[in-house]
Amino acid sequence: MSTAEKIWPKGWPPEIRETPSRFKRAIGKYWVRRSSLCNDCGICVDLCPYGVHRKIGTKMLLPRDYRCIGFVCQETDHYCINKCPEKALTLIRNPMCDAMGDKRWTADLLISTWYQAETGEVPPGDLEYKVGDSGGGFDKLRFKFELEGERPKEIPDKKEISTSILLNRRNDKRPKVAISVPFYGGGMSFGSVSLTTMLARAKAAMAWNTFTCTGEGGYPEALVPYADYIITQVATGLFGVREETIQRARVVEFKYAQGAKPGLGGHLLGDKVTQAVAKMREAVAGSALFSPFPFHSVYSVEDHKKHVDWIKEVNPHALVAVKVSTPTDVDMVAVGSYYAGAHIIHLDGSYGGTGAAPNIAKKNIAMPIEYAIPKVHRFLIDEGIRDEMVIMASGGIRTAYDIAKAIALGADGAVIGTSELVALECIRCGNCESGRGCPRGIATTDPELTKLMELNWGAQRIINLFNAWHSQLVDILRRLGIQSIKDLVGRTDCLVHLDYM
């Protein structure tokens, strides 16, 4: 078997198909307006390499301006605004960008993620696709090569660059599960998101040989065909946890806490507990479900070990991941998880999360992931156990660059969530919990709203996004002269922080 075949058992690369917005009007950074002066000459159609202008028969269609690269196009010889003989075209920045996004997910990041999900490629033009505008953490970190300009290094022996990571670094005879990209999907439960969303994530995980996670709402039957790519979660509510769901999983995740609501329980509103959700969770439809905090059977590392042993007993082949949030002593928690026998410590920082949570918790409780990663990484090194543990980081990881930075800070890989939802055209309006749920049919189980999204469309969008990310990760490694993403772990020397220069 060649290296490529080993990394990509399901074929390489996954097929990329253009998958445009499911809405009539996609949102882009620029508006191109065509006035009545247009005489349908079609010069712009031939000119634009981005497919902004299209013609059917003799008639020009409305410009597909979300594809426009904007004012940087002036530098080229295909700038339609100047080349239009009738001066019928105008270009402006889309004023709606001001009403979209926030400091962490800027309008640019939303639009660039949509672009990657549509095309599978890195966005052209001046769309920012690497960082947000939060003023700290990842948004202030840069790879040195980003500041030094374009100087890709040659990989000495021309071998393929590997983005694969191992999820079991303990010598415990359990399977050496590897994933082909250094990230997997975080837990989103059935109930908080639709079955279509779950399946789309699962199909994309399969295509890229990685994982997605069921969350704590049970294991829907429809996911069973993708079982090899699904992590099942055991959380405090134990909703839908059965022996067979544990036995089916290659990785079982204990969720002790989650970054969006560290130290708080979960709460699924009664409206979202439909018949199907209730059945899955073995509960009563229409009544709110509380997932308590914490595990009332775990108040020490010894208790924690008992939990891990229980999973290992039920499934002798499973790896155990432990998902924790980021308190002051997150390093101690990580060491505790090592001694309890976990394979993966999953640190979920405070700024991320997809599900509804109290605003006070999202903003104020627990530390951002950018601090937690180096803290845990260094502590595990000092304890002499870093080589046996896998650190997965999440909570505000939005882009391929965030993933690479998290790894350079000391994680083995990243867990993602919001980005996948943005690929499905989430606009981060944050109304997941209100009314019938997500107006875009992603985070809802409302039968009518769920129909807004088609499975294959969703799966392809995520596959495309992962493709764009993969190529960026490969590019980053190439620029650093590193052949495997495994060798990027803890390489803080590749990074600079803009406040420390």
Added chain:
Amino acid sequence: MPKKYHIDTRPTPPRFTPIGKSGVMDWRTGCLRCKRCAKTTCVYGVYNLRTFNSRQLADSIDYYCKNCFRCVQSCPVGLITKTINPEYLEMGDTYWTPDIISSTWYQAETGKIPVSGAGYGGPFVGDGFDDMWTDMSEIVRPTRDGIHGREYINTSIDLGRKLPYLSFNAEGKLISEPPSLVEIPLPIIFGELPMGNLNETIYLAIAQAAYRLGTFLVVTPEEFLRPYAQNIIPLLSQEVLNRNLEWVHEAKIIALPHSETIKQSIERIKTARSEAPVLVKLPLTPKAKELVTQLTMEGVDIVHVYADTHGRELESTSPRFIKEMVMEIHLHLVEKHMRDQVTLVASGGIAMAEHVAKIIICGADGVVIDLPLLVALECRLCKDCLQGESCPVEIQDIEPDWGAQRIINLMSAWHGQLLEVLGAMGLREIRRLRGEMGRAMFYQDLEREIFGAIFGEKRGDN
């Protein structure tokens, strides 16, 4: 177990359409007259609820719209666009931001904790209270599930003086006389409003809320507040004290503004009524630390330190923030072994529930709030009243019952949020939160310990 504290909330809609964040614009020219218009598919029915108020020239769509962009994206010819409502951005100021005002309105209307999906969208770090995070517990420390009612988390604090130690005589009989303490079920007291077209009705609403919540209103007393005397902390000037002692006999706690002659004023009160705790209201100036220490030594029961409405130090050329000042005062009292002898409450810039938790972590026992009460009554912080102009929400015309309920709703939402913070930290008593700086994480510390170790010296640090 103490009797469970419960706050009765009731949906209390605003009298005026609140200013919403969203700006939706729709144009008519070019409309295709589709059979199924993007507007009819609005998940929230915004286009059906929409009204136009001709008196205020305000369209309610800006308030109802939830910014999901579905109509924008579904209209085949793109006739609907969105912006941020410029009127929204103009609300408040740099400290009392539009988002704080709007969130306060939501809490005053519903009594609910603000909840949203999709993670936190704000800046990584900010000024004032925004450069610290609170701790949580997992695996090795238990948390407390307070919010869903499974465990009781107590948010009561004591107002008054505590003895540093108890003395017993040779027979083992207690000879110390513990001073009287007044317990309030929330670490929050209401204070005088710094602006607004204020009248009796507004203070009656606040006093009623204080009464129904079991807390107090610190205010210059007036006759109309007499029915709520048990929940008023009368702020008595030297001049009033000299005139009559009626309020001194009636109130549970008596407040005095700090002055040169504070000692005499205190003596006068203690002579008239020895058991009532005395609160001294003291500006947070560069001298505050020394003055608090001095007052504590002189036997003052409660010190209320106040900064300006943005939480800034007073009478200073380079004002510090209230949180740093309270931290300094607290640590100084700890060092002098007299922290427990005095109750420290703080005001100025307390705008959100999280600020209550954070100032307590920094060493206060509780807070006094003012502007949030006004915002609960629909105030937009336009400050027109300070120019003598009329109030756009006619705040002078509220019904006291309506106003009281809005304030009660807000306090219920804040109470719930305090439970979230305490529960995550594993605390069952807000008294134990006081000064727990080790259970908080400060931006500067994390930067130094973690990024400093990697990247060296921070720019601007010396």
